[in-house]
Amino acid sequence: MRSVLLRAGVILAAVVYCAALDAATLRFSSQGDITTIDPHANNEGFTTSYLDNIYEALVFRGKRMEVEPGLAVSWNRTSPTTMRFKLRPNVKFHDGTPFTADDVVFSVQRALADTSNYKPYLTGVKEARKVDDLTVDVITDGPAPVLVPQLTRIHIMSKAWCTKHNVTKPQDYKNKEETYAVRNANGTGPYILKSRQEDVRTVAVKNSNWWGKLDGNVDEMVYVPIKSDATRLAALISGEIDFVLDPPPQDIPRLKQDPKLKVVEGLENRTIFFGMDQARNELLYSNVKGKNPFKDKRVREAMQLALDLKAIQKQVLRGLGIPTAVMFAPQVDGYPKDLDHPKPPDRARAKKLIAEAGYPNGFEVTLDCPNNRYVADEKICVAAAAMWAQIGVTVKVNAMPRAIWGPKTQNRDTSMYMLGWGVPTFDSQYVLQSLMRTYIPNTADGDYNLGGYSNPQADALIDKQKTEVDPKKRAEIAYEVSKIHMQDFGHIPLHFQMIPWAMRSNVSVVHRADNFLTVKWVKVN
Amino acid sequence: MIVMLVVGFIAFSLFNFVGDPVSLMLPPEATQADRDAMRQLLGLDRPFYVQFVTFLENALHGNFGISLRLGRPVSALIAERLPATLELALTATIFALAVGIPVGVYTALRRDSWVSRAMLTTSLIGVSLPNFLIGIFLILIFAVWLGLLPSFGRGDTTQLGFWSTGLLTKSGLKALLLPAITLGFYPVTLVMRLVRAEMLEVLRTDYIKFARARGLSSRAVNFGHALKNTLIPVITVIGLQVGAIIAFAIITETVFQWPGMGLLFIQAVQFADIPVMAAYLCLIGFIFVIINLVVDLLYYLVDPRLRVERMAAAGALR
Numbered sequence: 003m004r005s006v007l008l009r010a011g012v013i014l015a016a017v018v019y020c021a022a023l024d025a026a027t028l029r030f031s032s033q034g035d036i037t038t039i040d041p042h043a044n045n046e047g048f049t050t051s052y053l054d055n056i057y058e059a060l061v062f063r064g065k066r067m068e069v070e071p072g073l074a075v076s077w078n079r080t081s082p083t084t085m086r087f088k089l090r091p092n093v094k095f096h097d098g099t100p101f102t103a104d105d106v107v108f109s110v111q112r113a114l115a116d117t118s119n120y121k122p123y124l125t126g127v128k129e130a131r132k133v134d135d136l137t138v139d140v141i142t143d144g145p146a147p148v149l150v151p152q153l154t155r156i157h158i159m160s161k162a163w164c165t166k167h168n169v170t171k172p173q174d175y176k177n178k179e180e181t182y183a184v185r186n187a188n189g190t191g192p193y194i195l196k197s198r199q200e201d202v203r204t205v206a207v208k209n210s211n212w213w214g215k216l217d218g219n220v221d222e223m224v225y226v227p228i229k230s231d232a233t234r235l236a237a238l239i240s241g242e243i244d245f246v247l248d249p250p251p252q253d254i255p256r257l258k259q260d261p262k263l264k265v266v267e268g269l270e271n272r273t274i275f276f277g278m279d280q281a282r283n284e285l286l287y288s289n290v291k292g293k294n295p296f297k298d299k300r301v302r303e304a305m306q307l308a309l310d311l312k313a314i315q316k317q318v319l320r321g322l323g324i325p326t327a328v329m330f331a332p333q334v335d336g337y338p339k340d341l342d343h344p345k346p347p348d349r350a351r352a353k354k355l356i357a358e359a360g361y362p363n364g365f366e367v368t369l370d371c372p373n374n375r376y377v378a379d380e381k382i383c384v385a386a387a388a389m390w391a392q393i394g395v396t397v398k399v400n401a402m403p404r405a406i407w408g409p410k411t412q413n414r415d416t417s418m419y420m421l422g423w424g425v426p427t428f429d430s431q432y433v434l435q436s437l438m439r440t441y442i443p444n445t446a447d448g449d450y451n452l453g454g455y456s457n458p459q460a461d462a463l464i465d466k467q468k469t470e471v472d473p474k475k476r477a478e479i480a481y482e483v484s485k486i487h488m489q490d491f492g493h494i495p496l497h498f499q500m501i502p503w504a505m506r507s508n509v510s511v512v513h514r515a516d517n518f519l520t521v522k523w524v525k526v527n
Numbered sequence: 528m529i530v531m532l533v534v535g536f537i538a539f540s541l542f543n544f545v546g547d548p549v550s551l552m553l554p555p556e557a558t559q560a561d562r563d564a565m566r567q568l569l570g571l572d573r574p575f576y577v578q579f580v581t582f583l584e585n586a587l588h589g590n591f592g593i594s595l596r597l598g599r600p601v602s603a604l605i606a607e608r609l610p611a612t613l614e615l616a617l618t619a620t621i622f623a624l625a626v627g628i629p630v631g632v633y634t635a636l637r638r639d640s641w642v643s644r645a646m647l648t649t650s651l652i653g654v655s656l657p658n659f660l661i662g663i664f665l666i667l668i669f670a671v672w673l674g675l676l677p678s679f680g681r682g683d684t685t686q687l688g689f690w691s692t693g694l695l696t697k698s699g700l701k702a703l704l705l706p707a708i709t710l711g712f713y714p715v716t717l718v719m720r721l722v723r724a725e726m727l728e729v730l731r732t733d734y735i736k737f738a739r740a741r742g743l744s745s746r747a748v749n750f751g752h753a754l755k756n757t758l759i760p761v762i763t764v765i766g767l768q769v770g771a772i773i774a775f776a777i778i779t780e781t782v783f784q785w786p787g788m789g790l791l792f793i794q795a796v797q798f799a800d801i802p803v804m805a806a807y808l809c810l811i812g813f814i815f816v817i818i819n820l821v822v823d824l825l826y827y828l829v830d831p832r833l834r835v836e837r838m839a840a841a842g843a844l845r
Contacts, residue, residue: 034794034798035597035794037596038598040598116564117568122561173598174568180598180603184598184599185599200597200604200786201784202680202681202786226679226680226784227784228784229781229794230659230781230782230783230784232666232782233678233679233783234679236667236671236678237678240674242670242677242679374797403797405548405797405799412562444560
């Protein structure tokens with residue numbers, strides 16, 4: 003017997019939509035629940051991706067991740083600090099009120115509120131101004147070349163609805179009360195939130211008044227979080243759910259063999275790499291006293307030469323990654339294709355370089371590594387440590403959960419660390435500025451350049467890119483900086499991470515590099 | 528009271544080691560300034576003892592704050608989850624008694640039959656197999672292979688006032704079976720072995736021999752006399768086990784995605800959701816204190832000897 007849920011879904015579908023025979027329910031699952039329904043409160047990847055089916059942004063991502071019109075039909079720059087958006091006419095919120103410029107002005111203001119977690123996507127934005135009912139100017143304090151892609155993550159809420167329910171600001175956690183928007187939604191999107199039971203089930207149904215046309219046939223989406231990996235897969239195999247967003251990598255080969263299931267793999271736009279503290283005069287976690295081996299470029303080069311990326315890809319990742327020599331993935335604008343040729347390992351040369359740098363007997367260092375953040379993260383660290391041991395460098399792997407690894411490395415309390423960098427804007431500036439620019443506290447400059455890599459030549463180029471609006475010139479800068487960074491061995495790039503999705507074989511989806519499941523594109527046969 | 532304070536304090540001091548919720552609430556691209564602002568907003572920048580005193584103050588008013596993971600009041604979340612856990616724990620306990628006592632009696636009476644030996648061997652497995660493994664086996668057999676029972680969740684629930692129950696719907700009952708068996712497996716073996724050992728002990732006593740000599744039927748002897756005397760320690764142990772069942776439901780609830788307090792807690796740990804963790808640990812502490820109290824009182828009620836002693840003591844005082 004298949005689950006009662008499925009039957010109920012089928013009966014419901016049959017009763018309600020007798021005309022549309024192919025209407026279907028999609029039951030999908032991942033490890034954790036949506037954390038809130040408020041689209042500006044908790045900037046967590048899965049939460050944002052779920053809400054993207056209910057709320058919409060001015061700008062969308064298309065099936066190949068290209069930027070395309072959403073609630074805005076067109077945009078153009080009217081001055082260096084002003085971007086003018088023409089809004090889509092005849093769009094209605096789920097409660098029937100029309101969508102206008104006031105809602106955009108309000109939503110930008112709400113996303114900029116001090117309790118909002120979405121401010122990073124509005125860097126440089128000062129405000130939005132209404133021009134007429136269907137025209138809005140977004141004012142920035144500089145040329146803001148990545149404004150448009152950033153706006154794909156800012157969902158538009160109804161001003162009237164928020165005012166009515168007293169949720170004109172995202173939830174304040176200091177306040178002891180939950181706000182209305184935490185469990186209720188009123189978007190413009192293709193799906194309408196119907197019911198919400200935390201950690202149990204969240205149901206949304208098709209918005210028959212949606213302005214667009216569905217590419218799929220899902221008229222009801224049921225999200226059920228299942229924390230235990232084994233149970234989640236059991237539910238998929240037994241047919242209680244149709245789709246799993248995060249199947250554990252070690253089970254992928256087995257899932258592929260099951261004829262009832264299929265696995266869709268796609269490249270995430272995330273680069274996994276190691277970083278080394280090259281700023282301090284003495285490493286915090288090493289047996290070398292009085293000097294810092296990573297300050298020597300030869301040591302950094304040796305560390306890279308010791309690694310066999312193909313072996314890691316094959317043995318540890320089981321194919322869920324593509325080795326790389328650069329710091330950003332092919333989907334990112336400005337990806338330096340010519341530079342992306344990972345070097346084969348050369349341990350003899352690595353040993354020689356280490357000896358030349360003054361460490362003929364090697365040295366010891368601790369590597370801070372997450373164990374629940376990236377695909378096979380801890381295993382990669384352990385494998386790399388074994389490779390470094392072959393050139394005489396003893397690397398102690400300090401593996402820890404995300405909630406501890408995150409703050410430790412972000413406080414720069416580390417000598418060596420693993421990090422994965424995803425690019426929500428799909429623009430190179432996001433990589434260059436955060437990872438390769440010299441660190442300036444309390445700015446976005448080098449905020450994740452945790453090892454303190456610094457090259458004035460690169461800095462000058464990156465600063466130039468911040469205000470450059472010509473895509474071609476931006477790509478040229480990305481290329482130049484990547485080259486400098488590569489010659490400096492600023493980081494040790496490992497691979498682009500692949501993300502597998504598992505589903506029943508009758509489900510077809512469009513895989514997205516940002517790990518968003520876009521239900522309007524899903525077909526269930 | 529002191530126990531509760533200590534539990535609260537230990538729980539609270541542990542939170543310094545679970546990690547920083549802010550790093551999970553904000554995206555990697557957040558700046559240090561964003562993170563500091565968030566920390567200040569949550570009151571995490573204040574010294575430990577200030578946070579603890581504030582927590583105690585609020586807890587006394589029944590206010591445990593807002594869950595950092597779900598953005599809802601912790602007290603509301605716990606009130607929603609408590610019925611699920613209690614229903615599961617209760618069913619598991621009933622299962623433990625309903626299976627454990629008869630099997631225990633049987634194995635005591637027919638010590639040498641192969642059925643008894645088989646049962647005892649099985650009970651060894653029950654004692655030594657970890658809970659989650661039993662759960663996964665059951666899922667594999669009943670959900671994946673046979674497709675008879677759901678592998679996760681609680682099925683459809685009915686709302687009776689503030690209490691949401693899964694006992695009134697077919698899907699709710701079906702969903703309850705596997706988790707209850709998983710959770711009850713260990714107590715079953717415990718009860719069975721305890722009943723067996725006590726039975727063997729009691730059967731050797733003089734009054735049983737005397738009862739038999741009086742020509743009473745073996746049924747009256749075994750159940751009327753022997754079993755009744757066996758139950759006193761069983762009640763004590765089961766009482767204490769109920770607390771353990773509620774507390775250890777964490778693992779079963781995680782395996783079956785059972786929306787109870789244990790699942791809430793484990794997710795809170797992963798997210799470093801301090802308000803939920805604090806409230807949960809205090810509640811479990813409270814439940815244990817209450818259960819111990821009730822068991823002490825029950826013991827006094829069931830065992831006549833205690834009453835006699837007390838009367839004697841009272842008499843001596845007089």
